[in-house]
Amino acid sequence: xxxxxVVEDEKDIRRLLEIRLAQMGHTVISVASADDAQEAVRxxxxxxxxxxxxxxxxxxxxELLRRFREQPRxxxxxxxxxxxxxxxxxxxxxxxxxxxxxxxxIEVASLTRMMKQVLA
Numbered sequence: 001x002x003x004x005x006v007v008e009d010e011k012d013i014r015r016l017l018e019i020r021l022a023q024m025g026h027t028v029i030s031v032a033s034a035d036d037a038q039e040a041v042r043x044x045x046x047x048x049x050x051x052x053x054x055x056x057x058x059x060x061x062x063e064l065l066r067r068f069r070e071q072p073r074x075x076x077x078x079x080x081x082x083x084x085x086x087x088x089x090x091x092x093x094x095x096x097x098x099x100x101x102x103x104x105x106i107e108v109a110s111l112t113r114m115m116k117q118v119l120a
Contacts, residue, residue: 002048002119006030007037007064008082009056013104017051020108024115034059038067041074049078049118052099054090065097078118082106 004026008014014030021028029044031037035058041047050068054061061081068074079099083090086103094101102114 001025003027005040005047005050008053020111034064037064046074046077051080054081054083062093065099069097080114080118
C-alpha cells in the first residue's frame with residue numbers, strides 16, 4: 001500500500017502504531033526523534049504520509065513539520081499530528097500547516113479512518 005513514517009518518542013506508542021499500520025498493509029518506517037525522521041527521509045525517500053507526535057523530547061513535532069513544509073519535495077506531504085493535549089493552539093497550528101490532528105489515546109478505528117482520508 002503506502003509508505004508511512006512514524007515519528008514518536010514513546011516506545012510503546014511507536015510500536016503500537018507500527019503494528020497497526022503494518023496490519024493495514026502499509027510499509028512502516030518508525031523513528032524516535034526529529035533528527036532520525038529527517039535521516040529516514042534522506043535514506044528512504046519521502047513517505048506517502050507521516051504520523052507525527054507533537055510533544056517529543058528533542059524537537060517538537062510542530063517544528064519538524066515546519067521543516068518538512070520548507071522543503072520543496074516534502075512541502076505537500078500528508079501529515080497526521082498526534083497529541084495527548086486538547087489545546088485550541090494545536091488545532092490552529094495543524095490547520096495552518098495543512099496537517100490532520102488525532103487525539104491520543106489512539107483508537108484503531110479512528111486511525112484506519114484517518115489513514116484512508118489522508119491517502120485519498
